[in-house]
Amino acid sequence: MSADRFIVAVLVVQVVCAAFFVWTILESLLGLPPIGWQAYELIQIGAALGLVLGIVMGGIALRRARRRTARVEAQLRAASGAFMDLMQERFAQWGLTAAERDVAQFSIKGLSTADIAAMRDTSEGTVKAQTNAIYRKAGVSGRPQLLSLFIEDLMDGPVTPRPGRIAEAPPAARSPAPVDASPPG
Known part of the structure; x- marks a missing residue:
């Protein structure tokens, strides 16, 4: 499951659970007729499971975000170190x-x-x-x-196009179409 779909799934589960609890409050405030106790119990169990699922999914999302952050920080440290190495190498050359x-x-x-x-x-x-x-x-x-x-x-470094994209030079950088300069006839 992609990261975006995962986050959307977490939000949907939490919205459904929140809707149940809001409905319960509105039901008593507005004097709406209560639903049957069996349906109420099933909905309550579903909401509790949804909240637990939301906690689990939120924990997974947090763990993924922390791993991604650690990976990016490591890449940044490597790039910073590579830049310092490059600078020192150039300074020595000069x-x-x-x-x-x-x-x-x-x-x-x-x-x-x-x-x-x-x-x-x-x-x-x-x-x-x-x-x-x-x-x-x-x-x-x-x-x-x-x-x-x-x-x-x-x-x-090598410049590679993103998957699904065609690497193409901007219009000004493309060479013009060949022109036939031979005399007509």
Whole structure:
């Protein structure tokens, strides 16, 4: 059973049970004629079973949600670790010093030159010189390009279409239909 259908089933069971108890209250408030005791007992047993079933199904849904959350958190930790590994690998390729690695990491995180200088207990001029050295070694002209290098690396994985969908280039990216340029005749 899919997760959405499962949740809908839980809600339906709980709505039916709630309707029974609301009906019981309305019956006494509005002075409606009571139903037979046998039918009432059967409905009451059904409502109790429905509530127990709702508790069980709710517990299963909660367990599934917790497992899914744990799986996603593990994937996020793995991706974060992979990004850090990628950064360190790039820094080594570029031959960054330890200080330049720190500055590059803070820069990628989006800290300003003043913030980086304060955190490293150095002058802004030193940080500017280090960032210029980083950009030169990385072959970029500024922070946005530096960041784009890492984004490109993260996006370099295989891009596969979702099942049931056809991977198609956007209209502007498609090549135009061939044109017959031969003279008529």
